[in-house]
Amino acid sequence: MPEHILQMRQIQKTFPGVKALDNVSLDVDHGQVHAICGENGAGKSTLMKVLSGVYPYGTYDGDIVYEDRPVEFKDIRDSEKSGIVIIHQELALSPYLSVAENIFLGNEKSRRGLIDWDATNSEAAALLTRVGLDLSPHTKAGNIGVGQQQLVEIAKALSKEVRLLILDEPTAALNDEDSEHLLQLVGGLRDEGITCILISHKLNEIRAIADVVTIIRDGKTIETLRLDGGDVSEDRIIKGMVGRDLENRYPAREPDIGDEVLRVEDWTVHHPTEHSRVVIDGANVSVRAGEIVGIAGLMGAGRTELAMSIFGHSYGTNISGTVYKRGKPISTKTVSEAISHGIAYATEDRKKYGLNLIEDIKRNVSAAALDKLADNGWVDGDKEVVVAEEYRQSMNIKASSVATVTGKLSGGNQQKVVLSKWMFSDPDVLILDEPTRGIDVGAKYEIYTIIHRLAAQGKAVIMISSELPEILGICDRIYTLAEGTITGEVTIDDANPEILMQHMTKDKD
Amino acid sequence: MVTTIKDSAGFLMSRLRQIGIFVALLVIVGFFQILTAGALLQPENVSNIIVQNSYILLLAIGMVMVIIAGHIDLSVGSVAAFVGAMSGVMIQSWDFPWWLALVASLLVGALVGAWQGFWIAYVGIPAFIVTLAGMLIFRGLTQITLGNQRITGFPEPYRALGGGFLFPGLFPPETNIFDWTTIGLGLLATAALAVQQFKARASRRRMGLDDEPSAWFTTKLAFGIIMILGMTYLLGSSRGGTPIVLVVLAVLIVAYSLVMTRSVFGRHVYARGGNLHAAELSGVKVKKVDFFLFVNMGVLAALAGLVFTGRLNSAGPGAGNLFELDAIAAAFIGGAAVTGGVGTVVGAITGGLIMGVLNNGMSLMGVGTDYQQFIKGMVLLLAVAFDVFNKRRVTGSPRFRPVVRPGKDNNDIPPPPSAEPLPDEDEALATAEPRRSQH
Structure with missing residues (x-):
């Protein structure tokens, strides 16, 4: 058996005005898990699109040698015929079709033009077993969780007799348990001889599962590191990704903490459709001026639900409890009430809940505080440009002007627009829900700096995050949440990952 | 030097895209002007085009707002007919004076809108369903109200709304080379446009924002003035002068344009259509916005019904049939997006005029209604296809990014890959995956 299953040689891909790939080479060995990492926009996805035929032969320069033969894929089907299957970050299952139908979608088991349902279902069942899913093939794809959907995607790939599986950020949407399971499965596939290319931001995963990591930066291959020796640290990989030593992933700060600004007492929230289900149970949370308070919890603990229910009852029904602002009880029943009391909530899902992606930067920045630009209901458009321009510069939003549509910005810059929007509303309390999700390392640092700046201005900041290092890196005090209950409150001096994890996994009795 | 030329070319491209729809209208006008051997732009015919299409244009104003918010309204034709019928009953059976009938009719429109808005x-029923039901409900109510009879014989002031002219006979007949009222209004409008443009520019300059080359500003202003003066000349030399409905329309177009571009309410409409969730979480009272949009649509549909009834001097059970489709087509030809968040009042009006000129031009040429329908359908399809194509090309190519202000660091060097997302942005854009399955 030849050593390399895939060799990509000096791949170049140019879009009008931008060189997306500038001389990338990649060697993948048989039966390897080969990780590719790099910052957002480094060219990882573009490279995989070249490989899988999304960008057909002829639209790029360079050679691809696959299983010792030069290949020239015309489209995805063409590459799939050769056993290369890519699973994209956005899962592409049809929610109203069964798992079996999804697995064989576009590749149907048929006899004389009619679907052979028996073969479809029995083969699907076999594939599901192979990926470790205990699921009826008749289950509708929309009724299973994201983690299971990911596994169905892999089953689908296996049905195509995959020899080279490409996973693009497979665990980005998964919780720890599901991620663990998925990585184990990838390891199992490796043992079966299936080669895997893994694109991931999560360096701990890469270190756990990958044999080799190739780092791409600015459309160039920077280096390929072997991980089996175990002497390559996460910081070493980060150094390659950002091109510099990242001595400190979190900026330094001297906290200056003042009086209590917001206190939530005995906060109980029920599920929006299943009214009897308690999602948040008697939570007590407070935050002081200049303080950064973290809320840590596993997925499903109710972090976002807590925040959104406080912010204008945007989540849940039968909400009870009291919100105090500087000691006085206030009502936050609607979003506009919450905003008028100086509360801001920057969502974890900026594309769905945070931004109007078809509008430009300035209109997004002004969206939550249009009244500040308005006189008797009429908006001063010129002032709006001036304000947005100030934020573009102070927040270092990388765009040619404030008339740039936010849908065209990178994740980090979109997040800066969301933060600008809330800063312009001049809140006293900022609730930041996963402010660095999907943002590359360099931009994360910038976001942390902004959060520090807000605290230094005397704002009270509540930060929800699923990354413990981040919580430990920038918070002054941390609440842990498990199954809708606050299970712990730890000051930063007493906190470490083990303690937090203990509280986060506490059982509710 | 090269940079300057490239910049101005890019500037021109981006601006031309914005005004593409006007260019299309002008091209179509020119086309029919030639094909009809000048009949299209005869003063009487121009006056006709305006009056004939006035009710569609009124509907298009409300419709584009509804569409920007991400809704649709299929009921406006039926509502217009119903209000026309009600006004007839008010005048004939209830002996309302004409002005009271008009006010009460607009109120009926508001109530109808409130019903649907509710x-x-x-x-939380989709507007498509509610207004589809409304289309049937109000058509039925029209027929019930009229007992399947026409009501005719409306008083003169009422009829003037649809077919009358501004101050006829104000000037003695011997001075009647032109209708001087029209000329006066035209000059006033020209002056207003110039003053507004200069003021806006001064304000931008005060804020240090002026990014518009002088040549473009002048061209634009000159073009606007020529258009108004041309229109003034044509209407001024027509028999009747300025149709009253044109004044109503002009006032509404200006007012609603302002509302949509400058008011908090208008901005909330765009925000709601662009991303409902983001709007809600930014404190936009989405339900209130939706409700008032439909109240507003009801009032405009009522006004359209009054204009139509006045023009025909008749309220019939079949009035306003298919008006909704013309109004929707006008909005889409004018650049509105089916998904919401995009569109302008002026665009919708231009779209409506394109349809109107097509109708009129083809009728003048003796083209049968069969072909007219076909051609109008094709125009709608191609106009939207052109728009889609245009957007795809623009987003696909970084050369057409929004204009960079002079003085800023725009140059020929492409931005470093880390500063700007790559054209295939899945990588950067797809990083914030939706994750709502926490329960």
């Missing part, structure tokens, strides 16, 4: 905004 179901859409507060019950």
